[in-house]
Amino acid sequence: MNGPVVVGVDGSPSALAAVGAAAQEASLRGVELRVVHAFLWPAMHAPPGSSPLGPFTGALHEMVERIVADAVEGARSQAAGLHVTHAVIAGEASTVLQAQSRRAQLVVVGHRGSGGFAELLVGSTAVHLSAHAHCPVMVARGRPNPAGPVLVAVDGSPRGQPAIAFAFSEAALRGTDLIALHAWSTWTDHGEHALGRPAEVVDLVGDVDRLQQEEERELAEALSGQREQYPGVTLRPRLVRGRTRPALIEASVDAQLMVVGARGHGGFTGLLLGSVSQAALHHAHCPVTVVRSGP
Template sequence: MSDPIVVGVDGSGRSLRALVWAAHEAALRRCPLRIVHVLAPAHSYATTEEGRTWEAGNRDQGVVTEAAAVAREAHPDLEVTSALPSGTPAAVLLAEAEHARTVVLGAKGMGGFGSLLLGSAALQVVGHAACPVVIVNHVTTGHRRVVVGTDGSVHSRAALAYAFEEAELRRAELQAVHAWSHPGPHAYVSAAQDAMAKEHRQALEEWLAPLREEHPGVDVVELVPDEPPVIALARASDRADLLVVGSRGLGGFHGLALGSVSHHLLQFSQCPLAVIRPRT
């Protein structure tokens, strides 16, 4: 059996949007969908009254039952399984990621997932998961465009490979963005600035060349904006169905789980964000 798309659900509207995206992704990739609802550690139930424990168990089971029904209704041929493991959300989902094709989470959620803006289990999963992680703030459709940010780093090359796959699956245009910032005033246009822009464009073409050969049907648009990467990618995400970035770029410190660009885009992306780490 192929590795599944794993989606974390908690009964919130945001996790429902993550479920919708994950089910569509699993259908596109023709792989199973695994729905995971993390229960509080068992000892916390033991301290409650028996009736409350039974009520909580019914509610938890209802969350996964409803999620599975939604996924099967949208994609009748999709293989759907579910699990209610006990533990901390980050630990459970990181363990799931070891055998997953992708882990999908809502941008914010109730209970264990918390708020990405404040640091949460979801943020830990994004920074440390062994597989791609997609954070869904809201589901966008109809743009038929995938955007990927790249800077030549190992992480961004993994992001490029993932983005080409997604664009091919979705029959979408791929916008490859290599943002850079000229050290001088932006109003000042010089021969040196033009030369730098040409150099960055040539580098982007080199990074794209092998993947273009591997995916000849993907229509690629190259963008080399002279502006900070977060601004360029956040703007591009407003017209995309998926934004793809590496977990760290060339500017990251060794050992850091998540780079500043990917971290900021968790807040500012206007479409689902895929954060990619190279498989080791």
């Protein structure tokens, strides 16, 4: 796909961090970076077609121009020779960026915008796009280790394959290792059976060695196709006995990027984001890319 990398900006420090991450991604891919600012009038009670603030001029116009200009300058300073375009589009940020994602290969946003509630760990735009965008969504957060690996969560489900493919591609682009983390557990570990597995698979005593071998085989099978496609990527499979969410969060401390699927095994079918992707967006120590398995 030759579409651009799109980054949403609103003048917040989080958005400026997103610009840096997006510039790197566009440069690695050799594609255009499109800086997008979604403009929404502060007052919403005007008749259709008019604005109580008058024409889009004056101080408001200057503020928006400054937000976009700072983002464009920041992007070009991150990657020399990068082709950067920009647009100011009327509408709510999540709606505008979701529309932009139709022709993009990646959308990048900050984990928090200039609005919202201070106690929220992740802004509504980041969560909405992760669940609804038409391409992968990167949420810039944490303190990535520039020399660290790409980290991908593997659960063995078919819907997780696009995330694995994206992670291999990212590791190849960045010239770094790929850690493929698969967590497993038994009833005796947590008082409940492993997610996505029928209760009869593991009894209260359990053949833990046999189960671990099955999990190792599942991890190898999930990686086999992409492993052949990216022979230059150093793959480091990691099988962890424990819960997926804390294992991923801990592993993200040394990573430069985490990749997760939108939904995997278990959970409620009506949810567009699973508990693992939600936890990653809220608590990861590095940027997180959420890759949906389909429309």
